[in-house]
Amino acid sequence: xxxxxxxxxxxxxxxxxxxxxxxxxxxxxxxxxxxTITVRYVENVLKAIRSVKPELKPGxxxxxxxxxxxxxxxxxxxxxxxxxxxxxxxxxxxYNSVAVKEMQDSIGLILGEPLPLGPEQQGWTVVLQTLDFIxxxxxxxxxxxxxxxxxxxxxxxxxxxxxxxxxVFLRELELLEQAGKQPGSSVHQKALIRAQCWMYYRLSDxxxxxxxxxxxxxxxxxxxxxxLNILGLMLMEQDWTRLLEWLITVGPLxxxxxxxxxxxxxxxxxxxxxxxxxxxxxxxxxxREMLPYSERIYEQLMIELGQWRQWMDLQxxxxxxxxxxxxxxxxxxxxxxxxxxxxxYHQAVExxxxxxxxxxxxxxxxxxxxxxxxxxKMKLTxxxxxxxxxxxxxxxxxxxxxxxxxxxKLIP
Numbered sequence: 045x046x047x048x049x050x051x052x053x054x055x056x057x058x059x060x061x062x063x064x065x066x067x068x069x070x071x072x073x074x075x076x077x078x079x080t081i082t083v084r085y086v087e088n089v090l091k092a093i094r095s096v097k098p099e100l101k102p103g104x105x106x107x108x109x110x111x112x113x114x115x116x117x118x119x120x121x122x123x124x125x126x127x128x129x130x131x132x133x134x135x136x137x138x139y140n141s142v143a144v145k146e147m148q149d150s151i152g153l154i155l156g157e158p159l160p161l162g163p164e165q166q167g168w169t170v171v172l173q174t175l176d177f178i179x180x181x182x183x184x185x186x187x188x189x190x191x192x193x194x195x196x197x198x199x200x201x202x203x204x205x206x207x208x209x210x211x212v213f214l215r216e217l218e219l220l221e222q223a224g225k226q227p228g229s230s231v232h233q234k235a236l237i238r239a240q241c242w243m244y245y246r247l248s249d250x251x252x253x254x255x256x257x258x259x260x261x262x263x264x265x266x267x268x269x270x271x272l273n274i275l276g277l278m279l280m281e282q283d284w285t286r287l288l289e290w291l292i293t294v295g296p297l298x299x300x301x302x303x304x305x306x307x308x309x310x311x312x313x314x315x316x317x318x319x320x321x322x323x324x325x326x327x328x329x330x331x332r333e334m335l336p337y338s339e340r341i342y343e344q345l346m347i348e349l350g351q352w353r354q355w356m357d358l359q360x361x362x363x364x365x366x367x368x369x370x371x372x373x374x375x376x377x378x379x380x381x382x383x384x385x386x387x388x389y390h391q392a393v394e395x396x397x398x399x400x401x402x403x404x405x406x407x408x409x410x411x412x413x414x415x416x417x418x419x420x421k422m423k424l425t426x427x428x429x430x431x432x433x434x435x436x437x438x439x440x441x442x443x444x445x446x447x448x449x450x451x452x453k454l455i456p
Contacts, residue, residue: 059166059167059169059170060104060108060170061169061170061173062111062170062173062174062176062177063173065108065111065170066111066115068093068096069089069093069111069112069115072089072092072093072096073089073092073119075092076088076089076092081119081120081122082139082140083120083139083140083143085119086116086119086120086143086147089115089116089119090112090113090116093112093115093116094109094112097109097112101166101167102160103159103160103161103162103166103167104166104167104170106154106157106159107159107167107170107171107174109154110151110154110155110174110198111174111177113147113150113151113154114151114174114177114178114181114191114194116147117144117147117148117151117190117191117194118181120140120143120144120147121140121144121190144190148190148193148194151193151194151197152193152194152197155194155197155198155201155202156201158205159171159201159202159205159206161206165206168206171198171202171203171206174198175195175198175199175203175216176219178191178194178195178198179195179216179219179220179223179239180223182195182232182235182239183220183223183231183232183235183236183239184230184231184232189235189266192235192238192266192270195239196242196270196273199242200277204246210246210247213243213246213247214247216239216243217240217243217244220236220239220240220243221240223236224236234260234262234267237256237259237260238256238257238260238267238270240256241253241254241256241257241260241274242274244256245274245277250286250289250290253274254290254293254294257271257294257297258297261297263299263300265302265305268298268300268302268305269305271294271297271298272305272308272309272312274290275287275290275291275294275308275309275312276312278290279312279315282319284316284319284320285320287312287316288316288320288323288326291309291312291313291316291327291330292326292330295309295330295331295333295334295338296330296333296334298334298337299334299337300337301337303340306337306338306340306341307341309341310341310344310345313327313331313345314345314348314349317349324349327345328342331345342358343355343358346358347373347376347377350380352377352380352381352384353381353384355377355384356377356384356385356387356388359388360387360388360391363395365392366385366388366389366392366411366414367392367407367410367411378418378421382418382421382422383422385414385418386415386418389411389412389414389415389418390415392408392411393408393411393412393415396408396411397439397442397445400442401444402444402448405442405444405445405448406448408445408448409448409449409451409452409454410452412432412435412449412452412454413452413454415428415431416428416432416454419431432454432455436449436455
């Protein structure tokens with residue numbers, strides 16, 4: 045193969061082609077005795093591919109390693125392809141599913157290494173060939189998003205840092221469009237639209253990118269992570285005005301109960317408001333539009349931004365039980381605005397007493413002890429003593445409550 049011819053001066057092979065590498069990979073796969081597609085088989089194939097790795101310049105060596113891992117990733121999902129038209133980890137079995145994740149992680153580590161192409165850009169051709177390979181696999185409807193992550197990692201880690209103009213994004217849009225128009229092809233439409241969206245984002249055509257993002261809307265973790273990754277790029281580039289507009293637009297698309305997704309979204313808002321304080325009201329209005337999915341982060345951001353009274357008004361209007369909230373989550377209020385906790389605790393105490401059972405009395409006493417500490421912290425001990433005397437007298441006929449108050453050492 046041409047890829048094995050050496051440069052006499054450099055002692056390293058000349059520019060290879062991906063087809064030659066794949067010929068070599070196929071020979072390695074065919075040389076493995078047991079060809080049943082299992083985790084062990086793929087591990088043996090990868091070992092064989094690494095053992096015959098030719099002498100390469102550092103940049104080309106990384107590209108070779110990446111393609112070896114991508115080749116083996118494709119081998120791992122062959123069982124799923126033969127049994128289902130839509131990939132899901134359950135179709136390939138637990139061990140193969142774990143192996144796919146490990147191979148994806150390995151690919152991520154390889155792409156985490158800087159790609160030293162040098163001024164002559166040796167290896168650029170095979171990088172683009174690698175992109176073609178990943179794109180074709182990603183757009184295959186039978187494989188869903190297995191190759192989606194490597195696709196965007198390759199762009200972000202190796203392609204974007206090595207380009208001088210935007211023609212490569214235009215080229216990719218053309219290739220994506222051609223793939224979608226191929227007659228009889230089983231193109232994964234959501235993956236296709238997401239890829240087009242990413243290219244338009246890179247071309248700074250946010251109107252088109254967001255329009256496509258809405259077209260691709262689906263209630264899947266992959267979709268939400270795709271959105272978060274784009275927001276992450278803007279955060280990394282500190283493009284605050286652009287990030288603000290995206291946060292406002294994509295918020296309603298995140299109809300998600302995934303905690304990590306919503307936490308990440310809230311984090312982007314926090315950093316944006318920190319840089320653009322004037323946009324805080326836009327944040328609140330966006331989060332209100334996203335209810336009920338945004339309820340938890342809505343409250344979380346109120347705490348982070350010191351909106352103590354607004355947070356408390358929300359709890360009181362929803363009749364939230366203070367004991368349903370972790371004590372640690374209330375620490376910021378106890379430290380910065382203890383007075384807003386007083387009605388919160390007092391109202392809950394009265395609700396518990398009205399239930400007239402021993403369990404509720406115990407809960408009421410727990411809150412009364414918190415109130416005692418708050419009044420002391422606020423240097424209002426006289427007011428506390430007046431309240432507890434009045435409370436005890438008011439409920440003097442509730443013997444069980446009186447017993448719990450004594451157990452809690454609230455009264456003698």
